[in-house]
Amino acid sequence: MVVRIESPGGGVAPSQEIYNAIRQLRATKPVIASMGGVAASGGYYIASACDTIVANPGTLTGSIGVIMELGNVEGLLQKLGVQPEVIKAGAYKDMGSLVRPMTDAERGLFQEMIDSVHTQFITAVAAGRGMNKDQVRALADGRIFSGEQAQDRRARRRARRFRGRRRARRLEAAGSRASPTSPTRARAKSRGGGGCCSTLAPVGPFSSLPGIRLQIVYDGPVSALKPRREA
Numbered sequence: 001m002v003v004r005i006e007s008p009g010g011g012v013a014p015s016q017e018i019y020n021a022i023r024q025l026r027a028t029k030p031v032i033a034s035m036g037g038v039a040a041s042g043g044y045y046i047a048s049a050c051d052t053i054v055a056n057p058g059t060l061t062g063s064i065g066v067i068m069e070l071g072n073v074e075g076l077l078q079k080l081g082v083q084p085e086v087i088k089a090g091a092y093k094d095m096g097s098l099v100r101p102m103t104d105a106e107r108g109l110f111q112e113m114i115d116s117v118h119t120q121f122i123t124a125v126a127a128g129r130g131m132n133k134d135q136v137r138a139l140a141d142g143r144i145f146s147g148e149q150a151q152d153r154r155a156r157r158r159a160r161r162f163r164g165r166r167r168a169r170r171l172e173a174a175g176s177r178a179s180p181t182s183p184t185r186a187r188a189k190s191r192g193g194g195g196c197c198s199t200l201a202p203v204g205p206f207s208s209l210p211g212i213r214l215q216i217v218y219d220g221p222v223s224a225l226k227p228r229r230e231a
Contacts, residue, residue, distance in 0.1 A: 001025065003050065004034045009041025009063065012117055019124055022049035035059045040144055045121060048128035055147035062150070064125060065142030066118045068110060073098050 003022070009015075022031055026049075033039070033047035035055035040063035047053050047061070055061060077084060077099060084099040095106040102110075118140065126136045145153070 001029055002032045002034050003046075004036060005039040005043050005047055006036035007040075007043035007046075008038050009043055009045075011042065012066070012120075015042035015045040016120070016124070018046045019049040019128070022046065023128070026051060035061060035147065041065070045124060048125045050128070055150065057146060057148040057151075059147035060144050061147065062139070062145040063142055064121055064136070064140035066114045066121065067142075068114060070096050070102070071098055072101060074100055 025031055030052070031050045033050035033053045035043075035047060035053065036059070037056075038060045039047055039055070040061050044061050044063065086094050086097065086099070088094050092106060092109065095109065096102070122133055122136045122140050125131070125140075126133045129136075139153075
């Protein structure tokens, strides 16, 4: 099944629901993400759940991060002669209010929540693309990538994995000629080799722009698909 994604991002929960649905669908059929002009933040969150991601060289993607924007119109209301009154039960019920400055305690609570959602994003991308969390976290600073940049990063990552596997094979070969308890064999075993191949270097944060638009454009045999540049 081919899922066409054209989205700068959106809400966290909707992105997670679509991500989970695609992960479940992968148990029954291959799923390919086809990126349009923009597939960033929540759009990339969804794409990362697919088996393969394809994009154009100029596609904008990535933006692994989370953002929350609040304002303070207290000064404006004072100029207009408006005095807001708040009645609440619970110390933090009006946190994020537009009519007063944010306190340090409230800022800390917001930051803790944002960091939690950011970690969820990183974990999802790592699981979907077959990467470890440290690899994703290094790119999860909100930056965006073009499709071409993402492809180049993927190629470099594969080259590093290839060199690592080649070194592991040499160590394994040396270990097979040594005794079972030799340091060489133990080191080769601990190094390991192989691992899952990912198909796209992740990019970009949750956008404040609303809406995630995606479309199922193909749901037939994979053999009938013509290859396109893979990101």
